[in-house]
Amino acid sequence: MQLDKIPPGENPPHDIYVVIEIPGGAAGGSPVKYEFDKASGALMVDRIVNVPMFYPNNYGFVPNTLHEDGDPVDVMVRTEVTLVPGSVIRCRLIGVLHMEDDGGLDDKLIAMPIEKVDPFQAEIQDLEDLPIRHRERIWHFFEHYKSLEQGKWAKITGWGNKAEAQKILMESIERYKASEETA
Structure with missing residues (x-):
């Protein structure tokens, strides 16, 4: 897959593309953390999550973005179905889970x-329209998904609304463009 050929969306921040890396949900959720390798386009196994949990929702990133952690901006996509890794889905942002981990700031849109x-x-x-149980599952997962990995940690600092998520996305698009100009 040529990730650099996929734009951030049809009309960011209102209509975005998310490349799915990890399927979510009880039926098809995965304890395997996949990441696309930008150089080869291959879907690589990054690690197997050491806690007996699956990703509560489909998980991926917005292409051609650069978050403050140096990676494309992370996105959790809430659907009733499990999506295939490598698929691209059009989405709209509803909020953000603010986090820090052993690598620094690590927000999840x-x-x-x-x-x-x-x-x-x-x-x-x-975000307030999302049932509280769904928000609790997301919070719980990210609070604990690194707890058995030596030298890794994650800390949640709070929720943010749709406007905050859109701001983070647009800043990440601009950061990516600036990094490409200096490359």
Whole structure:
């Protein structure tokens, strides 16, 4: 897959593309953390999560972005179905989970498929619209997913709304563009 050929979206920050790396959910969720290798385009096994948990939602990134941690911006996509790693889905942002880990700042944007892709969740427009149980699952997963890995840690610093998520995304797009100009 040529990740550099995929733009951040149709109309960022309102209509974005998310490249799925890790399937989520109880039915098809995975304890395996995959990451795309930018140089080869291959989907690489980064590690197997050491705690007996699966990703609660599909997980990936927005292409052609650069978060403050030096990686593309991370996104958790809430769907009723498990998505295949390598698939690209059009989404809209609803919020952000602010985090820090052993590598520094590590925000997780929270997104829903656009209405054309999944009309059954159109009523969820902001983080507060997402049922509390879903938010609790996301929080719990990221609070504990590194707890058995030696030398790794994760700390959640709070939730942010849709506007905060959109701001982080746009800053990450600009940071990526600036890094490409100096490369």
